[in-house]
Amino acid sequence: MKKQVTVEKSFCDVCGKEASGYTNCDCCGKELCYECGNTELKEYKHAVHFSGSGDGSYCHECDAQLRGNGDKKHAAYRKIEALRNEESGWHEDFKKRMTAAESELSGLSA
Numbered sequence: 061m062k063k064q065v066t067v068e069k070s071f072c073d074v075c076g077k078e079a080s081g082y083t084n085c086d087c088c089g090k091e092l093c094y095e096c097g098n099t100e101l102k103e104y105k106h107a108v109h110f111s112g113s114g115d116g117s118y119c120h121e122c123d124a125q126l127r128g129n130g131d132k133k134h135a136a137y138r139k140i141e142a143l144r145n146e147e148s149g150w151h152e153d154f155k156k157r158m159t160a161a162e163s164e165l166s167g168l169s170a
C-alpha cells in the first residue's frame with residue numbers, strides 16, 4: 061500500500077535551515093536553531109544560583125520591547141540577571157584584593 065503523508069517539519073526562523081532542536085522566543089514564539097539562538101536570543105536564568113528549565117529566552121526585538129513595556133516576567137528575569145552580575149562583581153573584587161594581599165606577602169618574604 062502506498063500512502064502520501066504530509067510531514068510537518070520545523071525550520072529555523074532566522075537562517076531557514078532544518079535543525080535537530082530549536083529554542084523558542086518566550087514572547088513571540090519564533091523558533092531558532094542552536095547557532096542562531098546563540099547570537100539572536102537573550103537568555104535569562106530563572107534563579108541567581110541555578111539555571112535550567114524555567115530559564116527565559118527572548119529574541120532581541122522582544123527583549124527590547126519588553127524592557128520598555130514593563131512586562132512583569134521579563135522584569136523579574138532582569139532582576140535576577142542584575143543580582144547574578146552583582147555577585148560576580150563581588151567575586152572579581154574579592155579576587156583582586158586576594159591577589160594583591162598575596163603578592164604583598166610574597167614581596168615581603170623575598
Ligand SMILES: [Zn+2]
Pocket residue numbers: 072073074075076077092093094095096097
Ligand atoms: Zn538558524
Ligand SMILES: [Zn+2]
Pocket residue numbers: 085086087088089090118119120121122123
Ligand atoms: Zn520574540
